[in-house]
Each structure stands twice: as C-alpha cells, then as structure tokens.
Amino acid sequence: MRFAIFLLAALAALPARANSLSAGSAGAPPGGSAVVNLTLSARGAELTGLQFDLDFDARTLELEASAGPAASAAGKALHASVPAPAALGRLRYVVIGLNQNVIEDGIIARFTVRVQPQAAVGTYVLRLANVIGTRRDGGTLPLPSSDGSLQVITGPTPFISPGGVRHGASFEPEFSPQSWVTVFGSGLANTTRIWTAADFRENQLPTQLDGVSVTINGLPAYVYYISPTQLNVLAPRDTSEGEAVVQVRSPLGTSHAASARMQRLSPGFFMFEPESRRYVAAVHADGTWAAKPGLWPGVATRAVKPGDTVMLFATGFGPTNPPSDPGFIFASPLPLAGTVAVRIGGVAATVAFAGVVSNGLVQINVVVPELPDGDATVRAEIGGVHSPANAWITVRR
Secondary structure (H helix, E strand, O other): OOOOHHHHHHHHOOOOOOOEEEEOEEEEOOOOEEEEEEEEEOOOOOEEEEEEEEEOOOOOEEEEEEEOHHHHHOOOEEEEEOOOOOOOOEEEEEEEOOOOOOOOOEEEEEEEEEEOOOOOOEEEEEEEEEEEEEEOOOOEEEOOEEOEEEEEOOOOOOEEEEEEEEEOOOOOOEEOOOOEEEEEEEOOOOOOEEOOHHHOEOOEOOOOEOOEEEEEOOEEOEEEEEOOOEEEEEOOOOOOOEEEEEEEEEOOEEOOOEEEEEOOOOOEEOEOOHHHHOEEOEEEOOOOEEOOOOOOOOOOEEOEOOOOEEEEEEEOOOOEOOOOOOOEOOOOOEEEOOOEEEEEOOEEEEEEEEEEEEOOEEEEEEEOOOOOOEEEEEEEEEOOEEOOOOOEEEEOO
C-alpha cells in the first residue's frame, strides 16, 4: 500500500462509531504480554453502569483488568466475578459506581493479557457475551458487541531500512513536525490495517495500533497504518530541526535508532499511484478527480483547463495560524501560518485557500492559469522552501 489518495478519503471522513461494546486486538510472543482495550460507544444513551461476560482460553492466557479512562472519569470501578455455574475461562465484569454519573464513550476497561511461555503460535479470541448497559433512569440496554483477539507471534524485532524514514507524500528523505511520515522496513508489524473508530479515545488520535508504536525524538507519533514493511504516522509537534531519531516498537521488541532529517518546512504533494506517481492528487470543485482521462480504468477523471479551481493535497507546510495540536481531531480547517505560492507549468497560479483541513493534511485551492494543453509541472513554495519538481497535472481544453 502506498500512502497517497487512500489517506485523503480516510482523513476527510473518520469512521462513525456504532452503538456497541468492542474489544480491540493485539499481539504478543509466548511468555509476553499485551494490552487489549474495551471501548464503549453508547451514542448518548446515558449509561451509568455496564455488565458483560468475557470468554477466553484460560489454559493459554491470563487476564488482569483495570478500569479504563472513560469509566474512571465517571467515578466507576471495575469488578470481576466467575458466573455460576463456573466456566473455564469465563469472567463476568461490572462497571459500576455509587452515583448516577453517565459513562462517556471511550475506553472503559484495559486488559493486560499474559501469554503462557508454552503457548502455541496462533490467534486467541477474547469473546464478549451478555452485554447489558444500565441507564440513568434504571432501565437496561442490551448492546451488540465485537470480539477482540490476541495473536501469539514469533519473529524478528522491527527493522527500519537504511534511509527508510521518508516524507509521507513525496517520499523525499526529509519531513516536518506535524506532517505525515512513512517508515519502510521489515518486521514492523504482524498485522496490516489502518486505524478505526475503536482506536480513538474520544477525539484523540491513536499512538499505537496492535501494539505497534513509533517515536520521533522520543515523542510518540500518531499511527494511521501498519504492515510488516510500511508504517504511516503523523509526526508530533516538535521545535527541533536536524537529525531526528526514529524508533519502532512492537510486541516483539524495539528497532534500532534510525536517523532521519527533520526540518521546519518540507512541502510535498500527495501523488496518484498510476504511472509511477507522476501526477499530483487533485480534485475538481465538483468532486471529480482532476487527472487525465483513463488514468484509472473505470474511474471518472477529468483534466483541468485554464480558469478551473482545483484542490491540491499535500503535507509538510508547517504550522497553522492559530497553532493546532496534531494529536486531536480537527474541528475545522485552519489557515497555514506561512504564505503559499503555486506555479503550474511555470506560471503563477492564484491561491484561493491554503490550510490544514485534517490532521497533517494540507489543502491548497488554486486557479489554473492560462496554459497550453499537455502535462504541466506543479510546484509550491512556502518560506523559501519548494516542493519537489517531479509533480505534474494534465491540462486539456
């Protein structure tokens, strides 16, 4: 998976939460442990208590539970018992307090799952059952649930390829704080996925997926995509420049300290994948992809023409004004602190808007200048730093 237009759709519309209780997934080696979160999404049902059963393989796994931040914030405690008749590997939990405080959506319990040293490699299901919420008015609400799992895994510790820390859009060797970063390597993760609603704590971005996390200069990055050979993360807010230390942690261990270049500005466009990432990721005002016809078989595209307003997508354009926190979901677009200039085919284009529209995602609205038909270069400049020159858009009247 390359980190291009796939990111744009995912960030523009974060997944909606269902009315449910869901267990997450994680991985650990034999003899190791991992944390699995239990996330409540009650959609305003005003639950003040919760009861659920959890089935697991007690011959392989040992569980230790604690109240999650959403339960603790409501003054609730987590209690466990063995339901009668006693069942191997079934525990009943209640989340309850001495008051009528409503439990907000979020992580209501954390399970530290320890794996027996003799455990066989495989996937072990943490199955939820009999989930019932208690309302403020004394009524009850059965909740659908989704099971979690713990993968018992073996393999090498994470390894970052030489020069494997790259700009998340242009894949150039430098990146900026609060911008998207791609990490290439091997053994980086044992699963392949992007973040989902269950990975968020209220409006905070996740700093780990399935036990995989990344630090940049010791600060946690925000993890969007994991796979064995590639990670996509949002760099934290940082004021340092120069050589940055990047490390990957997974249930199997910690990578070496890789070195990468971090600078205040590193403008770069996201690119469409076909034709070796030749064309910038751009969209017409009506939502049609701004690309030459036939770039993707079966996908509607339309080239640009002089006078069109198109939206270009990028990252690495520096801070916003007012400043923003990359770890929280954006409430609304924010303009960039610096002034952006764009040239298409070497001709200055009018920039109608330049700002961050979602975490790390820069949108630049430009008016296409008078140009002849054909492929034209697209280049942006901010603070005296230019985006790479190998980005194109198709002009056709």
